[in-house]
Amino acid sequence: MNRYIYLFFICIGLSFSACNEDHLEVKSPDQLTGESFWRNESDAQAGLAAAYSQLECAIEYWSFAEIKFTVELFPSDLVKLGNDALNYEDWFSIFNFNSTAGNTQTSQYWNIHYRGINYANQVIEKVGAMTEEQISTDAKDKIVAEAKFLRAYYHLKLLLNWEKIILRDAYPKGLSSIDKAVSERSECWDFIIADFEAAASKLPESNTVENIGRATKYTALAYLGKANLFCASETTADAKPYYTAAKTAFASVVASGNYSLESSFISMFNGTNQNSDEVLFELQLSTNTDNGAWFKFPYHRWLKPAGLGGWDEIAGSDYLLQEFKKEGKAAIDGRFDHRLYETLFFEDEYFNDDANPRVYGYTFNSWWDWAGAPRNKTGFRKYLPESSEELSMNSIGNNIPLLRYADVLLMYAETLNELDETASAITHINTVRTRAGMPAMTGSSKTEVSNQIEHERVCELAMEGSRFHDLRRWGKLNATMADHGRTGVSDATHFFPIPESETNSNNAID
Template sequence: MKKILNLIYVPLLVLGLSGCEDFLTVQSPDQSNSGNYWTTQEAALSGLSAAYSQLYNGGGWRFHEYGYTLEPFREDMISMGPGASGYGYMTSIFNFTYNASSSLPAYLWNYNYWGLSYSNQVIDKVGAMDPAVFEQGMQERIIAEARFMRGYYHMKLLLNWEKIVVREKYITSEADIDKALSPRDYAWDFIVKDFKYAASKLPMTRGTSDKGRATSAAANAYLGYALLTRSYEETARKDEFLTAAAEALKPENFVGYSLVPMNQWLGMFNGTNENSSESIFEIQFSPVTSGNAYYKHQMHYWVASEELGGWEGILPSDGLVKEFKKEGKVSTLGGYDSRMYSTLWFKDDYFNGNPENVWGWNYDEWFKTDKPVFRKFIPTAVSGMEADETAMNIMLMRYANVMLMRAEVLNEQNHPELAKPIINELRARANMPGMKGSSQAEVRAQIEHERIVEFALENYRFYDLRRWGKVKSALEAVGRTGFDPSRHNFLFTPQGEIDSNGQIKK
């Protein structure tokens, strides 16, 4: 039988969508009795759970290896730590020596295709259900959520591969499996269409019982991101895409979202301020393990330094530290940008008791040299490192990103005067003075700086650099010379897909 590993609908115990932990025992519905399963609203919601489940990349160690190796190791603000340096499949990403047979890109490909396959299943099955079994508007809403997830998974693929197989429908026969790689503009059109549909049908915000579920705000945020990215790729249509991005990212589409105060900023990344007013799309992890559910990860070990009891798989680069420090101690509090203190632990009076320290001890007691390490994704106390796994949520999209994308769109539309106040609002949150300069070039440079210091370790930087055509120069600036844009701007189509899909040519 033809190999179809990339399209198998693996039976999963999947995360449910209301009551947060109540749904952790729900099973994937696509079993031998599939024809009898899709008869109730509860069944439709559990089917939707399967679409969300692939955000977890399998959970546990898989989550950080597949997501927090493959993406950050290709950028300049991250260094590979000793916890990763002994593993060839990780070092190949950092050194750009991977190929079509490399395992990490293949896993990313698989998880995203499984996710969009589950999404297509919901769109197909729920669309055919009797409307009478649903609460008013719920059938349409579930389909809209599935289309958001389908757009999201397709976009993750298209950000990493130059061409992908667009899967428009749920596969029910072997004849539908083989399919050629789609033209890039066709893939973008498909993604945009799904996000637009979801934005038109979903509520703008969610209540406590629906934490983590997609909203029209999430759909508009990713729609704006897709269109902004596309405006750089298809320069002949740049104005068209910028105009559409501005429409998606306008403030009216994000009513109810706002920046959290700086003293709550770190909480978005250490479990103390989850699903905040700034959160637009956030992966919901849970310590619950009933029914063999597994929605925990090991990011705290992956990120924490050896001194703090972690594996030290990932470290800030010298470039990131320099970027944080380049304006000097000009904040209204008398120090560096407040985001630096919430992103990193580093040698400074601030962490030697004036006013903070590191888990109850001064920085100099933990670290004998000047060694900046990440503070993001680290527990708030040393006791947090005692658990093998953590259930702290992971942010995927927040309102600060919407603001900076909006500023970038306005600036590229030759309106730096409209972009500057947005930038300054983010800087004020970080206790920083307003930016200097007002030209388009100066605002463009400031946007890059703000995206670096705001989103360190949030996996946007590589895509930012590629959008701006700056990956090679940025990597060379931190001493990494292995990047060849013609080979490494995008990942290679996995060999497993080439071997199993008769419509893809080598």
């Protein structure tokens, strides 16, 4: 679904009325409403596009990076703040684990995800009620399945960041239905899992070129596996059924043969290999500005280090660099883990080779010295564009992978290890390591495999928003953060507080 047409669909989505209280009704015969809009498959696809449009908070030019990355990356021990980030109190409070219910970034994150849920609910209900004269059964089933996938996805993202959330299984039809209490986490997990299951049963195994980027059966199955795996870690009773369900879902993705690891790790993040064979779900951005569309953002300026003329908002932590180097120069070519060089810029002979300057035509030291930036600053390379021309642009439209096959393999390995199928788990770990130029892992015990999975998830998924949630579900959050110099984490700050905007408008929440 072409990203550049979403702006129109957002406007359509925003025009749907969620209220039908008599005293609020103002009707015009020539104006589309929530009741008159859903006429045919074209309308159904438009409504679905509105639901997709809220993905990853990519709705506003300036706030995209400032919402997504501050909320998802700042709590992690893999980052440290740049000087400019210290100017923004709400950003700094997220990093320090003392954000309040009035925090602008977490409040916007909450609201955007619930807007996506509302759009998805409209599609599920309105398209589900269409007749065969309006839309074919196959088309209806697929569109409703995609909407259920998106509803589960948005709920999952919220549940990872808030201890309790509101399950919105229908869009509000009046002011009275806006008030709804939060649900227990177990109920939320069951709801999310059921939606992913329903989506997987009706979605196609692959998409045509014109529908690239939309969820498929295997996208839904991968997230179904993830939801079961994460839920298992919170289950106080028997977690085995969740691990078993996760194993089944991941096994289906692997057995499909649809996915493989790309030989070039960085190509998936610098815009040169978009929608690759490794990616199961990817945020579709675009430099196309036809008809006034604008789906390119300055996120590279936000991420790139000060030494490259960036805004100095974020850098790699000392721990991240140490973890990458932990195994030494054990790669097949005598270097460190290849993912290190493709994730970070750092002072190293690899980036200081005068004969092959790898920092946009410069060496690390020459550019950092020219910029007056400290050489000990580890800047993120991941997500930066390949060319210096793109790097200097005000905005770029490179896609952002949201779920990769490497992540699926590591979650699959973790699931197998928890089910005492440790030998099989090692096979998938080594598949990921091979792409990174690393030898097979050493060790064979369940504990050794668990430790190796943690290491691989750091090196493979840095900057992809998984670290904080991994530590919390493994029960390692407090101790690990303290070891890495991140204070302020306690049982009370594992999750963000429900925003004031929600508690002020929802009478069912104290």
